[in-house]
Amino acid sequence: MTETSARTQEVRTTDGIVLRFAGDSGDGMQLTGDRFTSASALFGNDLATLPEFPAEIRAPAGTLAGVSSFQVHISDHDITTPGDAPTVLVAMNPAALLSDLHLLKPGGTVIVNADAFNERNLAKAGYESDPLEDGSLDGYTVVTAPMTDLTKRACQDLGVKPREAERSKNFFALGLVSWLYSRPVKPTVDWIDGKFAGRDTVIAANKAAFAAGHAFGETAELGASRLMVQPAALEPGTYTNINGNTALSWGLIAASQQAGIPLFLGSYPITPASDVLHELARHKNFGVRTLQAEDEIGAVGAALGAAYGGHIGVTTTSGPGMALKAETVGLAVSLEVPLVVIDIQRGGPSTGLPTKTEAADLLMAMYGRHGEAPLPIVAAQSPSDCFFTAIEAVRLAVEHRTPVILLSDGYLANSSEPWRIPDVKQLDSIAVNFASKPNHVNDEGESVFWPFRRDERLVRPWAIPGTPGLMHRIGGIEKEDGSGNISYEPDNHQAMVRLRAERIALIAHHIPPAEVVGDPDASVAVVSWGSTWGAITSARRRIESAGHRLAHIHLRHLNPLPANLGDLLRSFERVVVPEMNTGQLCRMLRAEFLVDARSVTKVSGQPFTAAELVEACWEEIGTTGAAR
Amino acid sequence: MTDVPVTTRKDWATDQEVRWCPGCGDYSILTAVQLLMPELEVRREDTVFVSGIGCAARFPYYMNTYGLHAIHGRSPAVATGLAMARGDLHVWVVGGDGDMMSIGGNHLIHALRRNVNLNILLFNNQIYGLTKGQYSPTSERGKVTKSTPHGSVEQPFNAISLALGAEASFVARTHDMDRGHMQEMFRRAHDHPGAAFVEVFQNCNVFNDGAFAALTKRDARDSMLIDLCHGKPVRFGADGEFGVVMDGGRPRVVSVADVGADALVVHDETDPDPSVAFALSRLANTNDVPTPIGVFRAVERSEYGSAVTSQIAASQSKAGPGDLHKLLHSRPTWQVA
Numbered sequence: 001m002t003e004t005s006a007r008t009q010e011v012r013t014t015d016g017i018v019l020r021f022a023g024d025s026g027d028g029m030q031l032t033g034d035r036f037t038s039a040s041a042l043f044g045n046d047l048a049t050l051p052e053f054p055a056e057i058r059a060p061a062g063t064l065a066g067v068s069s070f071q072v073h074i075s076d077h078d079i080t081t082p083g084d085a086p087t088v089l090v091a092m093n094p095a096a097l098l099s100d101l102h103l104l105k106p107g108g109t110v111i112v113n114a115d116a117f118n119e120r121n122l123a124k125a126g127y128e129s130d131p132l133e134d135g136s137l138d139g140y141t142v143v144t145a146p147m148t149d150l151t152k153r154a155c156q157d158l159g160v161k162p163r164e165a166e167r168s169k170n171f172f173a174l175g176l177v178s179w180l181y182s183r184p185v186k187p188t189v190d191w192i193d194g195k196f197a198g199r200d201t202v203i204a205a206n207k208a209a210f211a212a213g214h215a216f217g218e219t220a221e222l223g224a225s226r227l228m229v230q231p232a233a234l235e236p237g238t239y240t241n242i243n244g245n246t247a248l249s250w251g252l253i254a255a256s257q258q259a260g261i262p263l264f265l266g267s268y269p270i271t272p273a274s275d276v277l278h279e280l281a282r283h284k285n286f287g288v289r290t291l292q293a294e295d296e297i298g299a300v301g302a303a304l305g306a307a308y309g310g311h312i313g314v315t316t317t318s319g320p321g322m323a324l325k326a327e328t329v330g331l332a333v334s335l336e337v338p339l340v341v342i343d344i345q346r347g348g349p350s351t352g353l354p355t356k357t358e359a360a361d362l363l364m365a366m367y368g369r370h371g372e373a374p375l376p377i378v379a380a381q382s383p384s385d386c387f388f389t390a391i392e393a394v395r396l397a398v399e400h401r402t403p404v405i406l407l408s409d410g411y412l413a414n415s416s417e418p419w420r421i422p423d424v425k426q427l428d429s430i431a432v433n434f435a436s437k438p439n440h441v442n443d444e445g446e447s448v449f450w451p452f453r454r455d456e457r458l459v460r461p462w463a464i465p466g467t468p469g470l471m472h473r474i475g476g477i478e479k480e481d482g483s484g485n486i487s488y489e490p491d492n493h494q495a496m497v498r499l500r501a502e503r504i505a506l507i508a509h510h511i512p513p514a515e516v517v518g519d520p521d522a523s524v525a526v527v528s529w530g531s532t533w534g535a536i537t538s539a540r541r542r543i544e545s546a547g548h549r550l551a552h553i554h555l556r557h558l559n560p561l562p563a564n565l566g567d568l569l570r571s572f573e574r575v576v577v578p579e580m581n582t583g584q585l586c587r588m589l590r591a592e593f594l595v596d597a598r599s600v601t602k603v604s605g606q607p608f609t610a611a612e613l614v615e616a617c618w619e620e621i622g623t624t625g626a627a628r
Numbered sequence: 629m630t631d632v633p634v635t636t637r638k639d640w641a642t643d644q645e646v647r648w649c650p651g652c653g654d655y656s657i658l659t660a661v662q663l664l665m666p667e668l669e670v671r672r673e674d675t676v677f678v679s680g681i682g683c684a685a686r687f688p689y690y691m692n693t694y695g696l697h698a699i700h701g702r703s704p705a706v707a708t709g710l711a712m713a714r715g716d717l718h719v720w721v722v723g724g725d726g727d728m729m730s731i732g733g734n735h736l737i738h739a740l741r742r743n744v745n746l747n748i749l750l751f752n753n754q755i756y757g758l759t760k761g762q763y764s765p766t767s768e769r770g771k772v773t774k775s776t777p778h779g780s781v782e783q784p785f786n787a788i789s790l791a792l793g794a795e796a797s798f799v800a801r802t803h804d805m806d807r808g809h810m811q812e813m814f815r816r817a818h819d820h821p822g823a824a825f826v827e828v829f830q831n832c833n834v835f836n837d838g839a840f841a842a843l844t845k846r847d848a849r850d851s852m853l854i855d856l857c858h859g860k861p862v863r864f865g866a867d868g869e870f871g872v873v874m875d876g877g878r879p880r881v882v883s884v885a886d887v888g889a890d891a892l893v894v895h896d897e898t899d900p901d902p903s904v905a906f907a908l909s910r911l912a913n914t915n916d917v918p919t920p921i922g923v924f925r926a927v928e929r930s931e932y933g934s935a936v937t938s939q940i941a942a943s944q945s946k947a948g949p950g951d952l953h954k955l956l957h958s959r960p961t962w963q964v965a
């Protein structure tokens with residue numbers, strides 16, 4: 001600890017901090033990180049978060065397996081990632097320190113709960129000697145605080161039992177970092193009042209711990225470590241801090257409003273998708289129906305049934321659930337009914353890494369059904385973008401009468417960022433057009449309804465039960481184009497397979513063209529999809545500020561691909577495709593356009609860092625290391 | 629519903645050629661349904677038949693209503709979504725024993741448990757027909773089929789016991805040789821709010837011919853079928869000479885002359901406790917002993933779709949109809965000038 005006086009110390013200003021809270025699963029690190037984030041958001045910083053938690057609800061206390069972390073990047077300018085490496089690590093116990101110290105930037109700050117560094121905890125984590133004393137932390141700025149003890153003392157006159165008081169130590173940590181990084185106090189105090197309303201001793205204990213942490217910074221003369229991150233100059237507007245799953249849920253509600261038909265969600269609990277079910281279940285006043293089904297197949301089946309009945313049928317899941325839903329999605333392809341299938345991807349195969357991110361379901365989305373069963377695929381690029389991607393998925397499903405797969409991932413699901421709330425009057429409407437009258441005259445001269453008579457976009461009518469005169473029977477058996485009657489005729493099947501492919505391909509004319517961000521005349525283009533957008537954007541800015549050129553093409557629509565994409569890709573010397581899989585989009589682009597795209601991949605359960613992508617682009621740009 | 633147009637069987641039939649094997653029990657069930665529909669005073673456009681895969685699952689193609697022929701086993705799930713979304717519809721689910729008790733067993737029991745407003749008709753022929761003759765989950769132990777050349781070693785489901793165990797609020801059994809009885813059961817299913825489960829003993833004359841003959845042939849019915857009638861003693865035989873008593877919690881077939889009519893169990897389909905109904909379902913686990921048919925259970929219970937709709941209404945009266953602008957501003961916000 002540095003020997004300085006708080007009185008004489010002015011708070012230094014910095015352009016950004018990456019703070020990582022790490023502790024036991026039971027220590028409340030997600031909540032602590034979330035509160036720090038909210039206070040920073042209200043203060044006006046730009047920010048991005050990366051919550052990381054174990055798949056077990058409570059792994060054995062004090063062990064490496066039980067470490068739960070929350071990383072937040074706050075900044076005075078526009079940022080797109082939760083930061084490559086934390087500049088500050090808050091470690092609530094030895095296991096947290098051991099697990100996350102290697103991530104910390106050289107020279108960074110370590111804030112530890114000294115009370116937790118006892119022999120027992122050191123042994124549980126696997127330390128042979130105390131890292132606070134053996135020189136392991138040389139080179140870092142170390143702030144030690146007896147958080148447990150000071151929290152208990154702060155609570156001793158409040159009638160809170162010591163054991164319960166101890167549980168408030170995360171608020172001590174929050175108070176300390178709030179002082180160190182000049183966060184406003186009021187949002188957290190107000191939040192405690194609201195969150196724990198009716199539990200007065202809990203409110204008192206949490207507030208006392210928070211105040212004690214705040215005071216500790218001052219009395220322990222930590223002034224030299226104080227930093228301030230000014231508000232970011234973001235586009236004018238009203239902002240809220242939002243994560244991907246909430247944005248996705250709200251996007252589905254918005255789509256239902258824009259389409260003027262109710263939303264139906266069939267879902268089965270699965271990490272990291274369950275929060276969408278939780279969120280939508282809260283908003284019944286929007287006419288939302290949610291079914292927690294008996295299994296993944298029941299969930300998609302019910303969504304399909306609701307869609308057949310004229311609702312926006314949606315099912316949400318993650319990879320393993322996608323595998324189970326495949327047959328029903330194939331039925332929706334055959335029936336040509338609107339259905340939105342949302343895959344919040346996670347590490348696979350099988351149970352894989354339930355709480356870690358990966359984006360390896362693209363080819364499953366493309367081809368994971370039997371027979372020729374094409375459908376549109378869209379992917380979200382950032383937490384707030386999940387809102388607009390959900391609307392787009394519903395638009396494609398409803399207007400083109402097709403199942404649509406929306407790909408998000410575990411990182412987008414749980415990460416948050418400030419979002420400039422859109423004007424709801426500016427949202428596009430979605431055209432439903434239920435069929436209301438016969439559309440064909442048969443050989444006997446009677447007006448009849450043909451469920452598979454298509455319009456110029458090859459879209460069939462959506463005639464919902466309850467409509468007089470349009471009764472019809474459809475199913476998964478091949479049907480005659482037009483009449484929809486069962487047909488096993490060879491020529492008809494061949495025509496139907498081609499029609500189903502063509503009508504999805506035609507959607508390319510109903511989506512925006514691919515756009516280049518950065519320099520369209522650069523020799524290297526990075527092509528991306530999904531949550532890699534943030535790290536690539538950050539990497540591109542670094543490359544540009546080093547005086548080099550880079551083009552970035554980010555794809556929201558993965559099937560069909562934008563109509564101009566082939567020509568665009570062929571206009572670059574080199575094409576690089578970074579993905580959190582082993583090269584799935586890259587394969588698609590090579591197959592589709594015969595371009596010599598190069599794959600850059602990461603499948604560690606962690607998102608790309610900007611530095612990794614700068615490195616990858618640099619190789620392509622062919623600039624020497626000296627230019628860095 | 630006086631404004632419902634008068635219809636005849638012809639209005640409820642489609643122009644599609646019926647493709648079941650000649651002599652299949654499905655024909656008589658189809659006829660029973662098509663003849664019944666005009667009496668139910670419902671509109672064809674408000675009626676939907678949903679099915680999975682199998683011979684029985686072709687049923688929707690022959691009904692001039694809305695029809696959805698889905699995939700194997702999933703019809704109760706698909707119908708659940710439809711009935712939840714559209715409380716104004718009359719949704720029928722048709723399937724066989726393989727479709728609904730094997731691959732779709734999970735969806736079936738949960739649709740029954742939730743009490744979704746569905747009329748579920750299980751055509752039980754104790755065999756896989758469309759895949760040409762493998763044993764099914766209702767085939768008897770020892771059944772020799774292509775997939776069990778040495779005889780099945782599996783315990784079959786008793787469909788009524790299963791439905792009762794799954795908390796079904798309406799459970800009935802009928803057979804394909806008695807149109808009047810079928811129609812009565814189907815009508816009761818239609819009238820029942822919530823999930824109504826009707827098992828139909830159906831003959832597959834190609835792969836399992838005569839499976840139920842010992843029960844359903846005309847001269848056997850009196851002594852082999854126990855027709856359950858609400859409020860009446862459980863009694864059968866040409867002259868009502870047999871009956872059922874509860875003996876230490878177990879049902880037992882007796883001669884009325886031996887025990888006296890007062891000793892017979894009086895059938896109460898509305899009993900909130902399903903124990904007696906379950907006990908009656910256990911009287912017969914093979915097709916060679918007297919077997920109960922009729923309504924085992926018919927109790928009032930909150931219907932799923934309406935319960936969901938009431939929550940929506942309550943939420944709207946409390947919070948007002950959804951306001952998107954308000955939703956997007958429902959978390960802490962800040963202004964950037």
